[in-house]
Amino acid sequence: MKLNGTILYSCVDDEKEEEETAESETSPPPPASIVVGYALTSKKKKSFLKPKFIRLARNKGIQFVPIDLRRALSEQGPFNVVLHKLEGKDWSQAIEDYQRLHPEVTVVDPPSAIQHLRNRQSMLEVVVDLKLPESYVVKPLVVDGSVKSHALFLAYDHISLSELEAPMVLQEFINHSGVLFKVFIVGESIKVVRRFSLPDVTERDISRISGVFGFPRVSGADSSADDVDLDPAVAELPPQPLLEIIARELHHRLGLRLFNIDIIRQKGTKDLYYIIDINYFPGYGKMPEYEHIFTDFLVSLAQSKCIE
Known part of the structure; x- marks a missing residue:
């Protein structure tokens, strides 16, 4: 799905708890309307x-x-x-x-x-046609909120895929300087935060390494990259007009008001973005000013x- 720069698809997720202490009330609330x-x-x-x-x-x-x-x-x-x-x-x-x-x-x-977002195949079909890559990010097909459904693996060769439990979705791994942009959508409002993601994979890695490697759950609130001194080219947020187009298009295609999209920018480029995941009713408690x-x-x- 090309939108003001190439928008493609790949994979990552979220959902953790936060605590907040109560503050004293200053005035009686109005009656509920x-x-x-x-x-x-x-x-x-x-x-x-x-x-x-x-x-x-x-x-x-x-x-x-x-x-x-x-x-x-x-x-x-x-x-x-x-x-x-x-x-x-x-x-x-x-x-x-x-x-x-x-x-x-x-x-x-x-x-x-x-229901479109409960299954990663139907989720992928919303945004892009798949193509065969050199290395893969592998995730379970079904998205049900369980620990198992958030499992994440990097497979360096085709043969290693037999080690993983089917059904699963293969998504092309794109080097993105280890940072993703989590875009929260609430109706017509858009809020973006930076999160640390998977590390880059080099050509040397691909030529020397084989097998499947599991990763801990990434992009949670505890992996925030907003207050970290990053290279400006890495930290720069996707342009707001692009985000508005994507949000509006996905709202039209999915018929949802509450969702978030995870976006990465391909390393070494300025405007080549990939949509890597979509979640319904994400952890808004981790969104600033939610x-x-x-x-x-x-x-x-x-x-x-x-x-x-």
Whole structure:
């Protein structure tokens, strides 16, 4: 997918916890005018619904209400927005049925759209045609949030692939100076952070090394490269117009409002970028200023429904 410089595809991921202490309240919050029903895993709830975020939302008239999974969704609410990140056919069917019964409620996001990112093959098909490379990044096909699904390997030859468990996805390894750009999308808002990534592979490595090498999970919040003294050519962020085009195009193709994309710039180039991963509802708690960006997003959803 060429966009103002070549955009191709390859691979990497995220998701960890952060702690935040509560601050004292300074004034009573206004009554809730936007009710957000949420269905999140305990891990996502802990990393996303932090005290500071909850207080800011309350001050903007937003109330978060947990959805009881033991009861029919149609019996709960009323909600202005339903925010969810759960898996399973039963849950997907419940959300789709609820959308039909309550078209006035904004569901973020439709299960059918999220499904594209549960499988790395369908994820890849959204952005690029695959080609046969010299070395490979290897990841499991299914993306289910488990430790196993985040496994990452570098294979230096075809024969070594037999050592890995199928099904898997092969992605071309691109030297990128060990830095990736994690681009968070929240509706129309875009926020970019730098993260350390996999080290470069030299021609000498390819000629001398064989086999498969596993890597620890990369690009998490603890691998931030934002405050590190990097070569300016490496640290330079992708141009904002390019990011806006990519975000708009993926929003159109995927039908999602909440996702992040990992982008790398090929070493030695100025405008040759690769999309290496896409994640639904990523770890926004690790995104700078996420509290303000996300509450503004929820307010805009409610206002757009009022206009309709």
